[in-house]
Amino acid sequence: MKDLTTGKPLLMPADLKLVEGVLARQPRALAKAITLAESTRPDHQARAGAVLDKLLPSTGKSIRLGISGAPGAGKSTFIEALGVHLIGLGKRVAVLAVDPSSAISGGSILGDKTRMERLCQEKDAFIRPSPSHGSLGGVAEKTREAMLICEAAGYDVVLIETVGVGQSETTVAGMSDMFVLVQLPNAGDDLQAIKKGIIELADIIVVNKADIDPKAAAIARGQISGALGLLRSASPHWRPPVMEASAATNKGIDAFWAEVEKYARVMAETGEFQARRRRQAVDWMWAMIDGGLRARFRQHPRVRRDLDPVVAAVAGGEQSPSAAAYQLLGYLDAPTPTPASAQMRAAETAM
Amino acid sequence: MKDLTTGKPLLMPADLKLVEGVLARQPRALAKAITLAESTRPDHQARAGAVLDKLLPSTGKSIRLGISGAPGAGKSTFIEALGVHLIGLGKRVAVLAVDPSSAISGGSILGDKTRMERLCQEKDAFIRPSPSHGSLGGVAEKTREAMLICEAAGYDVVLIETVGVGQSETTVAGMSDMFVLVQLPNAGDDLQAIKKGIIELADIIVVNKADIDPKAAAIARGQISGALGLLRSASPHWRPPVMEASAATNKGIDAFWAEVEKYARVMAETGEFQARRRRQAVDWMWAMIDGGLRARFRQHPRVRRDLDPVVAAVAGGEQSPSAAAYQLLGYLDAPTPTPASAQMRAAETAM
Numbered sequence: 001m002k003d004l005t006t007g008k009p010l011l012m013p014a015d016l017k018l019v020e021g022v023l024a025r026q027p028r029a030l031a032k033a034i035t036l037a038e039s040t041r042p043d044h045q046a047r048a049g050a051v052l053d054k055l056l057p058s059t060g061k062s063i064r065l066g067i068s069g070a071p072g073a074g075k076s077t078f079i080e081a082l083g084v085h086l087i088g089l090g091k092r093v094a095v096l097a098v099d100p101s102s103a104i105s106g107g108s109i110l111g112d113k114t115r116m117e118r119l120c121q122e123k124d125a126f127i128r129p130s131p132s133h134g135s136l137g138g139v140a141e142k143t144r145e146a147m148l149i150c151e152a153a154g155y156d157v158v159l160i161e162t163v164g165v166g167q168s169e170t171t172v173a174g175m176s177d178m179f180v181l182v183q184l185p186n187a188g189d190d191l192q193a194i195k196k197g198i199i200e201l202a203d204i205i206v207v208n209k210a211d212i213d214p215k216a217a218a219i220a221r222g223q224i225s226g227a228l229g230l231l232r233s234a235s236p237h238w239r240p241p242v243m244e245a246s247a248a249t250n251k252g253i254d255a256f257w258a259e260v261e262k263y264a265r266v267m268a269e270t271g272e273f274q275a276r277r278r279r280q281a282v283d284w285m286w287a288m289i290d291g292g293l294r295a296r297f298r299q300h301p302r303v304r305r306d307l308d309p310v311v312a313a314v315a316g317g318e319q320s321p322s323a324a325a326y327q328l329l330g331y332l333d334a335p336t337p338t339p340a341s342a343q344m345r346a347a348e349t350a351m
Numbered sequence: 352m353k354d355l356t357t358g359k360p361l362l363m364p365a366d367l368k369l370v371e372g373v374l375a376r377q378p379r380a381l382a383k384a385i386t387l388a389e390s391t392r393p394d395h396q397a398r399a400g401a402v403l404d405k406l407l408p409s410t411g412k413s414i415r416l417g418i419s420g421a422p423g424a425g426k427s428t429f430i431e432a433l434g435v436h437l438i439g440l441g442k443r444v445a446v447l448a449v450d451p452s453s454a455i456s457g458g459s460i461l462g463d464k465t466r467m468e469r470l471c472q473e474k475d476a477f478i479r480p481s482p483s484h485g486s487l488g489g490v491a492e493k494t495r496e497a498m499l500i501c502e503a504a505g506y507d508v509v510l511i512e513t514v515g516v517g518q519s520e521t522t523v524a525g526m527s528d529m530f531v532l533v534q535l536p537n538a539g540d541d542l543q544a545i546k547k548g549i550i551e552l553a554d555i556i557v558v559n560k561a562d563i564d565p566k567a568a569a570i571a572r573g574q575i576s577g578a579l580g581l582l583r584s585a586s587p588h589w590r591p592p593v594m595e596a597s598a599a600t601n602k603g604i605d606a607f608w609a610e611v612e613k614y615a616r617v618m619a620e621t622g623e624f625q626a627r628r629r630r631q632a633v634d635w636m637w638a639m640i641d642g643g644l645r646a647r648f649r650q651h652p653r654v655r656r657d658l659d660p661v662v663a664a665v666a667g668g669e670q671s672p673s674a675a676a677y678q679l680l681g682y683l684d685a686p687t688p689t690p691a692s693a694q695m696r697a698a699e700t701a702m
Contacts, residue, residue, distance in 0.1 A: 049677060052673070056670070141673065278667075281665045281666060289648065314636050317632070320499070325639035325643060
């Protein structure tokens, strides 16, 4: 069903109830709305779009933290300790995940809820594993929508966990207000995050498990600070701090959150907070448009037929990239029945 | 004119002569072919495409060096010293430039040929300024085509100079076999290349003007090496060396070239050389396709009408990015006259 004047899908009565349930902070409605958004069925997608549009005015009021780190860095225990701390401060906390590897492994970070035993028992916490199917783009899109639904349901903090697989950090940084990198204290020879260019995304860096080897943690902290000094700061008003923490003993969790609040305050005062969200939203729209344009392009019958041989010819140096692009794009302009020719055929039929 | 079986444009007799002239290494034919490729006139573009296709089997035999560095780093003197050195080794050298800023300033790097006085006088050197109009993508595309034409004209080395404007380094790295970063010896507090992430593109780094302050040059070299040690190597078989040189006194030019030849050898032996060229060609094709798809999208009448307000609504949080993308992409599927409706109209006309 579409609104005849705006062309937008109309809300079905059941979905209007869903919207009301989310806004009334009912856990079941929240889970159901996210499940609807995660569905790949086209009719579900249309309904989810209408639900999201209705929720949109109630979104945007949380602080969105992206949290990344290598496997074993202790992201989950850190998120749990942070979540419990925030609930102690009277905040409602949602935990989401972007894990493109779950499509391959079948598993999913946050899938094993027992890993966050304490947080699971809190009524003000909502934990949702990563959607387990689709490309990184698809998984990220659904997580972004889940984030908006959580905001509409009144969560004050949304924590988005991701693992270091491919582009997932960049994707999560692109949907969060602040990107947190959790590092192990064994730096030095394998600062993978620096080597992979992830550290440049970080607005704050946590050397976790600092209690195990305080000396190593201090060295790691110094090395990371040194490396950060050489890199560009994303903001002229914020130099990413490097902090030590121990999720197991709760050490440094309160200092970490104080730093997050300071960041949010500085960014809000300078206007960067809203500017970053605006840019993220517009970037997101263009990424979806580009993806849609590529998908349409690939679905064109002549492109489907010729793309593989053309790519092979370009890779083999037999065809220039511009000639190949010219040829494939030309298919989109291939003649469709013109009114004139259709008219001729119609005239023939009429005779 | 198009070939009726392949759909490719046919060569006109004058352009066939142009192809023969380029292959015969005639300087005038070379300059004329590049001018044709640089033209924005659609008929010239079609002819240039046909000429390029004909030259393609004779391309790919040069080594392509991208050369970047901040203004004042001495790129031009370095290129001239290198060019004269190479000609001394019996090589033919082409120098091109990618300078997107020339579209604004009206000037162009390499435009002032007197900057390379010695090299200009060499019959085995060909120097061509940056195309002075168009976007970075357009300038880069034309430079890439000029590079192929130079290869067909038997140049052994193609040097592509660029300045640090926006994405131009990434673009030039994307069309060269080896990316050279020229740095000044005053490192330390302003390692701009590191801060801007350009150093990650470099396959070799030259601390130029090392004769002016040898101590500062040694310090800069150490700092850059240290920073590189923290960054990811693009190739598992090559760790980018940091070298000192002085173009003014020719110091280090021969050592630099020896390093380039070593790089080319290692990359060829491991298969990375060809793999990089294949990847570059396919990436280039996709960039052109994506650009073409975006251009077509923007030209759609309803997109032209609604894009600005929709972007504003997304930036303002009034419309979700996915709903916006869905809406705008939907315009592409807007009903065009179907055979049935055309038939009806035709029937009406016939009545």
